[in-house]
Amino acid sequence: MDNKKADLIYFVLVIWFIVALPLGISAYDRYSWNLRIPQEAKVFDLTGNTQKGWVSGHIEAADVLIGSLIPRQFSPPVITVNKGDRVILRLASSDVVHGFSLKDFDIFVNDGIHPGKPQIVSFIADKAGTFTFACNSICGSLHENMSGTILVNA
Ligand SMILES: [Cu+2]
Incomplete structure (x- = not known):
């Protein structure tokens, strides 16, 4: 694999983490809040x-x-x-x-x-x-x- 391709994959992964992590946390937050509400x-x-x-x-x-x-x-x-x-x-x-x-x-x-x-x-x-x-x-x-x-x- 050439360096450019590796850079691109790395870049996509970083962006994915930056976007997905807060979304995941807030979705889990909402989910766990709702569990506590009858x-x-x-x-x-x-x-x-x-x-x-x-x-x-x-x-x-x-x-x-x-x-x-x-x-x-x-x-x-x-x-x-x-x-x-x-x-x-x-x-x-x-x-x-x-x-x-x-x-x-x-x-x-x-x-x-x-x-x-x-x-x-x-x-x-x-x-x-x-x-x-x-x-x-x-x-x-x-x-x-x-x-x-x-x-x-x-
Ligand atoms: Cu007050």
């Missing part, structure tokens, strides 16, 4: 942001920047479920380290929700009522406003 569960995404508080849905840092240029209403999220539901919250951060507490259901994320490293919390909504969740990691001047509601219908 089919019947009610799944909600919440993203913590120092300016907007808890925001419903999955939001990247760039979306928040664009969102602050275009005035968009961010109201504290209300999550509505039925009594007996298995509730799964996927918690993410768009900026700094946030925390999460829902003390009525004994849920506390103590090691923080770091940007790029979402956390899952899971519980059974075994009592009806209106419950408040918050951020339990001091994340900025608006930390006190960082809350939302879980409404459990009987």
